[in-house]
Amino acid sequence: MSPARIISREEYLLLAKVAEEAERYEDLVMQIKGLTQTYGALTIEERNLLSVAYKNMTNALRSSWRIVDSLERLESSHPTGRTQHQLALTRQQRNKIEGELTDVCKDVIRLLDDRLLPTVTAGEETVFYYKMKGDYYRYLAEFAHQQERGHFSDLSLAAYKFAYKQALASLEPTHPTRLGLALNFAVYYHDVRKSPERACHLGKHAFDEAVACLDHDDDSSLQAMRDSMMILQLLRDDLVIWSGEMQRGIECPNK
Secondary structure (H helix, E strand, O other), X not given: OOOOOOOOHHHHHHHHHHHHHOOOHHHHHHHHHHHHHHHOOOOHHHHHHHHHHHHHHHHHHHHXXXXXXXXXXXXXXXXXXXXXXXXXXXXXXXXXXXXXXXXXXXXXXXXXXXXXXXXXXXXXXXXXXXXXXXXXXXXXXXXXXXXXXXXXXHHHHHXXXXXXXXXXXXXXXXXXXXXXXXXXXXXXXXXXXOOHHHHHHHHHHHHHHHHHHHOXXXXXXXXXXXXXXXXXXXXXXXXXXXXXXXXXXXXXXXX
């Protein structure tokens, strides 16, 4: 029997792109995993595909979890005639989604720790992967039970801090990866640490630095500049919301 033919890097990439077009994100992850197991470190295009796959998988599950969790809370506090058995079924569905989401988050963290971070190069690649690690620990902290929430929150914070330190040292303030990290790190402080003050401080600092550099940043590609402008818009929108929350907190301290 002849040995199995090794799939080329180009073939893995083609299959990954086909999976993305077909929105078969589990297949996309499988192709990128095969690629990194065979060829090691990923190119920018390959790692972006991996990020897209995990982002879409978790976004769908996080959305489903929020809906079922809200439904369970509403029915528990305002009974609508449902029996305890029906509420238990709703809770069972939430637990099922939690299990699936936990598996996906831990899968990407395991891939980062086992295969991608050990061979990472200093600079943008390091920031990109540690940002991912912070993101998926943040997702775990969002829905984890009380005894695990603090643990995942601390792991997320450590990854974000390391990524941000690297970003400040190696990337321009307008770099999309640095801005994306600042946005997600600020969201972490708001959503996980429940601190709109710290979220605003971090987000405004990143926003102001980037805006100050826009007129002088002539080396960025058009696509990178578009990505940066989109992230700055998201960051500005969040800053408006968080500042409003802080103001209402000042005006209504008992709420």
